[in-house]
Amino acid sequence: MSDVHAIAPGLYLSGNAYIEQVMIFEDLTLQIASGEWHCLLGASGVGKSTVLRLFAGLNEGIKFGGTLSASDGFPFSNRVTFMAQNDLLLPWLNARENVLLGTRLRGQVTNQFEADTVLEKVGLADHRLKKPSQLSGGQRQRVALARTLIEERPIVLLDEPFSALDAKTRSQMQELAVDLLKGKTVLLVTHDPAEASRLGQAISIMSSSKLEKFLPPVGIIPRGLSDPETLSAQGSLLRILRGTE
């Protein structure tokens, strides 16, 4: 991978999207700065995932009219990776083989040592030979994070990857992800105001009619769980989502 591809670019999307003649969003403009965690917050069904799918190049069935670009002008392909709410681990492969899936899919030489190093980073050194069915929900999502990391791609798309986890595991995973995804441009799609106020260096609130910017609380991410500013931002975000403010 060349150096220019390793630097995380900013992202820009502007336009309309339709799925089977149904309008998903119209005149939407979303700008994500290079290397920032950008939270796209909204209720279910407002089209957050469509935005993410467009950036991921998974535009099958989506009719998009507009601009989709990276700040350095290079195409997105081979620079994007994503994590979903479902860990998407293949149940017949062990943790290490799951981490190496991308390498095998591209027909490249697999490097087990590298996979083990990444699994160690996510705290699963002792679980590398276990099948997903032998791992807890949190551990499985850690394997998914390791699989995302080993791809070494500058743009990371996160589609509510922590929402199915219990509160304790979720907060630990948030911290781990922020630590390990440093320097990458991250788009985090979430419906959770607490997550957005904890992780967003920029926050956009998406509703069926518009995209609204929200000034995130000060402080480096991940912000403290009981930090008054984070809690206050969380409250404000919730009120906006409920349409009372």
Next chain:
Amino acid sequence: MRAVCFFFGSLIFGVCIWQAVVTLTGVPRFILPSPTLVVQTLWKSRALISEHALITFGEVLSGLVLGTALGAISAIALSASRNARDLLKPILVFSQAVPVFALAPLLTLWFGYGIWSKIVMALLIIYFPVTSAFLDALMRTPRGWLDLAKVMGGSSRRILWLIRIPAALPGLASGVRLAAVYAPIGAIIGEWVGASRGLGYLMLLANGRAKTDLMFAALIVLAVFTIVLHFLVDRLATKYLDRPD
């Protein structure tokens, strides 16, 4: 353990009713021989029955292996190409509208009185369930896995081998389980239409000479073989094709 007890319990119950009917009604032995007579004949004619049984078992196993292999290859080919699917699916469905039994004389004409016409008969009867169950599973790969593979930059050939086929193996397992039950039917029908060896031939011969006890003995051997085959195939499919989760 409980299931085994009930299995033998119901077997003994059935045999008792059979013996009671024969004893109480005094039905002639060429209409319905008693279970004790059938067991005696089975023991006395063990050499004759095993000689014919081995032929039938060989036909069934060959048909099962070939039919499964051909069905699996067809399903993979059909899943890989939409044109092949659109072209061949109507033919597959039409082929099922023709009763396979009606083809038996034709197969004997084409493949002769030897074992091949029976193997082809067994193959034809199991080809559709195997192809259809495996193809269905191949076309239902969870979308998330395919999205992930696409973003990772996998070619469609590698996605097929590394994700779609392994994910569809439980579907193949259901097809093979059905095939194990159908294959003996195919072989026996083939033998009825034209053969000089095999359990089907022996049954016809015994029936024609009013040796109903021998016919029952051959039938019992066939039934036990089918049950054992089904059990073994089920165990193998569970071990190698199914997934624990």
